Amino acid sequence: MADTHQNFPTLKNDRILKAARGEPVDKIPVWVMRQAGRYLPEFQAFRKEHDFFEICQTPKLACEITLMPIRRYDLDAAIIFSDILVIPQALGMEVIMKPTVGPVLPEPLKEPSDLDKLNTTDVVSRLKYVGEAITLTRTNLEGKVPLIGFAGAPWTIMSYMIEGGGSKTMANSKKWFYKYPEESRKLLKIITDATIDYLVMQIKSGAQLIQVFESHCEYLSLDLFNTFVAPTLQQISSAIRSQGFKDIPLILFCKGGLFCLKEQTKLGYDVLGIDWTVNPNMAREIVGPNITLQGNLDPVALHAPPAQIEKLTKSMKNAFGNERYIANLGHGIYPDAPTDAVQSFINAVHNA
Structure with a gap:
């Protein structure tokens, strides 16, 4: 399907779109999850002037942050600056981004009756x-690289809404699956429906890939x-395709998801991301030849000397x-990643 906005500049670098579709590329495409974030000194300076969610909710500020790594590096994609927790916010929950702590939801869901508050x-x-x-960002990219839109998956969003922030066990959230299975499905449906509408809106607004x-x-x-999570992920991909967006590559990244990698291949995504614990040869054997893989250098490896980064890459x-x-x-990418190391990583990917 063509862009809804027909006046976008012509795309000059479509490597990542080709790779997602299984087409030949002149160079391997590369981008970095969280590339427009805390490791960049220009982002750190920007944050001193603006609240985190102020940036997310102000298009010109989000656009500026999105463009920062594209100006600095020869990346093959931009990803819109936002946060996965804008969905709970839109459902009526308060989300606070606390320095050194991360996201906090002061009034998490504790009982199924709390769903009525959403x-x-x-x-x-x-x-x-x-x-x-x-x-705005598609226009200001001037066709340099494609723009990725994204959302958190329903289980991930559900767990934040119940835990009230990060957790080492996700025990409160998993408890719902065992104690309140039907109410869990109800909550997941609320999140899934919102996520589908959200991602379709992103595509209509100009996103060229979705993660x-x-x-x-x-x-x-x-x-x-298989019982609770896979159905939501399949519903998202199916709904996007059914609304006519058959040419928009869909990426699924399940951190720690080697145990369900085979199941992921059945969910309708063009690209599967894998974390650094997964052997690429094993991943290819599991997913087969018709799905693109994305990953998977350990983010901490960016602290290695440049020659070692090149060797590892x-x-x-x-x-x-x-x-x-x-x-x-x-x-x-972690907040303390050296900016020069990112350049070394990108160079190593692009150079034969």
Whole structure:
């Protein structure tokens, strides 16, 4: 399907789109999860002037942050600056980004009756600022690279809404699966429906790829994944395709998801991201030849000397091969990552 906005500049670098579709590329495409974030000194300076969610909710500010790494590095994609927790916000929950702590939801869901507090009417209308940021960013990218839109996957969002923030066990959230299975499905449906509308809005606004972050997959058993989580992920991909967006590549990243990698291949995504714990040869054997893989350098490896980063990156490239592969880290870049190391990583990917 063609862009809804026909006046976007012509795309000059479509490597990542080709790789996602399994087409030949002149160089392996590379981008970095959380590339427009805390490791950049220009972002740190920007944050001193603006609240985190102020940036997310102000299109011109989100656009500026999105463009920062594109100005600095020869990346093959931009990803819109936002946060996965804008969905709980749009559902009526308060989300605070606390320095050194991360996201905090002061009034998490404790009992199934708390679902009645959620505002499920026309959720996407309260997220239009993300669409506006995408449209503005597509224009200001001037066709340099494609723009990725994203959302958190329903289980990941559910766990934040119940835990009230990060957790080492996700025990409160998983408890719902065992104690309140039907209410869990109800909550997941609320989140899934909102996420579908949200991602479709992003595509209509100009997003050229979509990534779904199942960041808390590692806390699940295969049974819980198959029973509660996989259906939501499949519903998202099916709904996007059914609305006519058949040419928009869909990326699924399940952190800690090796245990369900085979199941992920059945969910309708063009690209599967893998974290740094997964052997690329094993991943390729599991997913087969018709799905693109994305990943998976350990983010901490960016602290190695440049020659070692080059060696590790080339080894990674050789393991994945040149076909159906998008280079990335195995999770989001850490705040203390050296900026020069990112350049070394990108150079190593692009250079034969």
